[in-house]
Amino acid sequence: MTPLRAIKGMNDVLPDQVGRWQRVERLYARVMSLHGFRELRTPLLEPTPLFVRAMGEATDVVEKEMYAFEHHGDALALRPEGTAGAVRAYIEHSVSQREPIVRWWYAGPMFRAERPQRGRYRQFSQLGAEVFGDEGPGCDAEIIDMLVGFLRELQVPGVEVVVNSLGGAEARARYRAALVEYLTPKASSLSAESQRRLTTNPLRILDSKDDADRAAAQGAPTLIDVLDAGDREHLAKLREALDALGTPYSIDPHLVRGLDYYTRTLFEIRGAHDKLGAGSTLVGGGRYDTLVKDLGGPAVPAIGFAAGLERLLIASDLEGPSSVVDALVAPLGAKAVAAGLQVARDLRGKGIRCEVDTRGTSLKSQLRRANALGARIVLILGDAEIAAGAVQVKDLAAHSQETIQRDQAIRVVVDRLIAAGRTVDSPVKASATDYTAPTTPEEDTP
Ligand code: HAM
Numbered sequence: 001m002t003p004l005r006a007i008k009g010m011n012d013v014l015p016d017q018v019g020r021w022q023r024v025e026r027l028y029a030r031v032m033s034l035h036g037f038r039e040l041r042t043p044l045l046e047p048t049p050l051f052v053r054a055m056g057e058a059t060d061v062v063e064k065e066m067y068a069f070e071h072h073g074d075a076l077a078l079r080p081e082g083t084a085g086a087v088r089a090y091i092e093h094s095v096s097q098r099e100p101i102v103r104w105w106y107a108g109p110m111f112r113a114e115r116p117q118r119g120r121y122r123q124f125s126q127l128g129a130e131v132f133g134d135e136g137p138g139c140d141a142e143i144i145d146m147l148v149g150f151l152r153e154l155q156v157p158g159v160e161v162v163v164n165s166l167g168g169a170e171a172r173a174r175y176r177a178a179l180v181e182y183l184t185p186k187a188s189s190l191s192a193e194s195q196r197r198l199t200t201n202p203l204r205i206l207d208s209k210d211d212a213d214r215a216a217a218q219g220a221p222t223l224i225d226v227l228d229a230g231d232r233e234h235l236a237k238l239r240e241a242l243d244a245l246g247t248p249y250s251i252d253p254h255l256v257r258g259l260d261y262y263t264r265t266l267f268e269i270r271g272a273h274d275k276l277g278a279g280s281t282l283v284g285g286g287r288y289d290t291l292v293k294d295l296g297g298p299a300v301p302a303i304g305f306a307a308g309l310e311r312l313l314i315a316s317d318l319e320g321p322s323s324v325v326d327a328l329v330a331p332l333g334a335k336a337v338a339a340g341l342q343v344a345r346d347l348r349g350k351g352i353r354c355e356v357d358t359r360g361t362s363l364k365s366q367l368r369r370a371n372a373l374g375a376r377i378v379l380i381l382g383d384a385e386i387a388a389g390a391v392q393v394k395d396l397a398a399h400s401q402e403t404i405q406r407d408q409a410i411r412v413v414v415d416r417l418i419a420a421g422r423t424v425d426s427p428v429k430a431s432a433t434d435y436t437a438p439t440t441p442e443e444d445t446p
Contacts (some may be wrong), residue, residue: 009114009122017313019320024154024312025107028127031150032105035142037129040104042085044111048075053295054084058201065112071082076112076122082128082293083261083304085289090132091297096158105129107309119279129305135289135301136236140265141241143305147246147269147283155317156282159271161248163238164255166223166262167231169290174226176202186216206256209278222253232265261288265303273314282315283307322372326417330366332382340381343391346410348381352417370396376420377413 006012013021030041038252048068055062061080068077079085086104087148089095095102107127114120131139144161151159166172177200187195191210198205206217227235242249255266266286273280293299327347331340337358344356356364357366363380370378380392391409395416404412 004224007122009093009116009120011121011123015403017320017393020313021309021317023318023320024309025127025341027099027153028105028107031146031153032129032390035103035146036433037103037105038085040089040106041087041108042079042082042106043111045076046079046085046088048054048077050078050084050088050295051077054087054261054291055081057203058197059204059260060258061112065114067111067113079111080112081259082106082108082306083130083259083291085306086128086130087292087295087302088295090300091292091295095283096133096298096300097135099394101131101133103129103131117279118315119276119308121310126306127312128304130173130302132292132300132302134303137238137265138241140238140267140287140303141245141247143303144242144249144267145245145247145287147162147305147307150270151269151282151312151315154312154315156271156312156315157317158273159269160250160254161267161269162252163242163249163265163267164252165227165231165235165264166256166286168263168264169228169229171223171231172203172230172263175221175223178226179203179205180298182220183216189216193329201260203256206254212444217254220254224253231264238265255285257286261291261294262286263289267305269307275314276311279311279317282311292328294426314432323353323376325351325353325355325373326422327377327379327413328370328375329354329356329379330370330381331356331361331364332361332380333349333358333360334441335383336360336386337382340379343381343406343409344380347413350410350414352413369398376422377416379409379413393396402415 002026019157029094029180048066050067052062057063066080068075086106105128108125109123110126111120112122116122131143141406144163148159149162167175167178180198183190183202187198188251189212189255190198190205191213194208194210194213205213208214214271228272255268257266257268257316264287268281269283270280271282283305285303287301287303289301329340329344329347331337337356337360340356340358344354347354357369368383376395376397378396380394385391387402390403391406392401392403393409393412397420
C-alpha cells in the first residue's frame with residue numbers, strides 16, 4: 001500500500017527542529033512582554049466574510065489563496081493571517097471600552113494555498129502583534145525598532161527596513177487615479193494579471209514580480225507625491241523618531257503590500273538575502289487606521305505586523321539546544337532498573353533533565369545513547385553499586401568517574417552541571433548549595 005504523505009506545503013516539524021522553533025518563540029514572547037504586549041489566541045477557523053472584508057476582495061489571498069469551504073451552511077475559512085481575527089476579537093469583546101491602548105501579540109499557524117517553495121508554505125507560522133488606540137508615529141517607530149532588535153537577537157544577517165506611507169483613504173483614492181492614468185496607455189505591455197488589476201486593484205501592479213509589469217511601473221507617480229499634509233507630517237515624525245533611535249531604514253515610495261487594509265505607515269523588514277533570495281521579506285506590517293471601524297467597531301486607529309517564523313528560522317544563525325537531557329541513568333541489568341527510576345525521579349525533582357535507559361543493555365550501548373542525547377553525566381547502577389548503596393557518576397566531558405553514595409549523588413550531579421554552565425531549572429540553582437535529600441535527611445550530611 002502506498003503510504004500517505006502530508007499535504008504539499010504543510011510540513012512536519014520533527015523534534016530535532018522543534019528546539020530551534022521554541023527558542024525563537026520564547027525570545028519573541030520575551031521581547032513582546034518587555035514591550036507591554038499580552039498574548040492573544042484566536043480560532044484557526046473564522047467566518048470567510050471576515051477575511052474578505054478585512055483584506056479586500058481583490059487581493060491574492062482572498063481571490064486565490066484562502067482555504068475556504070462550506071460547512072453545514074456556514075462559510076468558513078482557515079485563517080490566512082492574524083489581523084482580521086484580532087480585530088474581530090477586539091470589537092466582539094468591546095475591548096476599547098475598557099482599555100484605551102491595547103497591545104496584543106500572537107503566534108501560530110496560518111494557511112494560504114500558495115505555490116510552495118523555500119520560505120513559502122501552505123501552512124506557515126506567524127509571530128505577529130497589533131496595537132489598537134495609538135495613532136502616533138512614535139508607536140510605529142517603537143515597533144520597527146523593537147523588530148530590528150528582535151532580529152538582531154536572532155542573529156539574522158543583512159537586516160533592511162523599508163518604509164513607505166500609503167496616506168489615508170483620500171490620498172489613496174487620488175493615487176489610484178494617478179496610477180491608472182499613468183498605466184492605461186501602457187496597458188498592452190502589462191501581464192494579463194496586471195491588466196485585470198488595472199481595474200480591480202491597480203496598486204497591486206507595483207508589487208508584481210513580472211518583468212514587463214516592473215518596466216511599465218518604472219517612473220510611475222509615487223504615493224508620497226499625493227500624501228496630504230497630515231500624512232506627510234506623520235511620516236516625517238516617524239522618520240525623526242527612527243533617526244533618534246538610530247534605527248536604520250530606507251524609504252521606498254513604491255512599496256505596497258498584498259492586503260488592502262493599510263493606511264499611512266507601511267513597512268517591510270528583509271534579511272538573509274543569501275539564504276532567502278527573492279522571498280527575503282521576514283516581516284510585513286503597517287497601520288490600518290480605518291479597519292476597526294470598517295468591520296463594525298469604533299473608530300480606533302491601529303498598527304501591527306507579522307513575521308514568518310519559518311523564514312526567521314532560515315534566516316537566523318541561532319542554533320537549537322545541543323542536548324535533550326543533562327544526565328542519563330544507566331541501570332546495568334533488570335534488577336537495577338527500579339533503583340535507576342528512583343535516582344532519576346530525585347534528579348528531576350531538582351530540575352535536572354534526565355532519562356533512564358530501562359532496556360538493561362550493555363554499558364557501551366547506554367553510553368552511546370548518552371552521547372546521542374547530549375547528556376553530560378551518566379549515573380551507572382550495577383549490582384555492586386546497589387549492594388553498597390552507591391552510584392557511579394561518570395562525567396563524559398571531564399572524562400572522570402567516581403563512586404558516590406546514593407544520598408549524595410544528586411548534589412554532586414547538580415554542582416557539576418552548574419559548574420559546567422548547564423542551564424538547569426531554577427529549583428536546582430536555588431537549592432544547589434543547601435540540598436537535603438527528600439527522604440532521609442539525617443543520612444544526608446556531607
Ligand atoms: P503578510 O505580509 O501577508 O502580512 O505576511 C507577513 C509575513 O508572513 C511575511 O512577511 C512572511 O514572512 C510570512 N508569510 C506570508 N505568507 C507566507 C507563506 N505562504 N509561507 C511562509 N511565510 C509566509 C500579514 O499577514 C499581516 N497580517 C501583517 C500585519 C499585521 N499587518 C498589520 N498587522
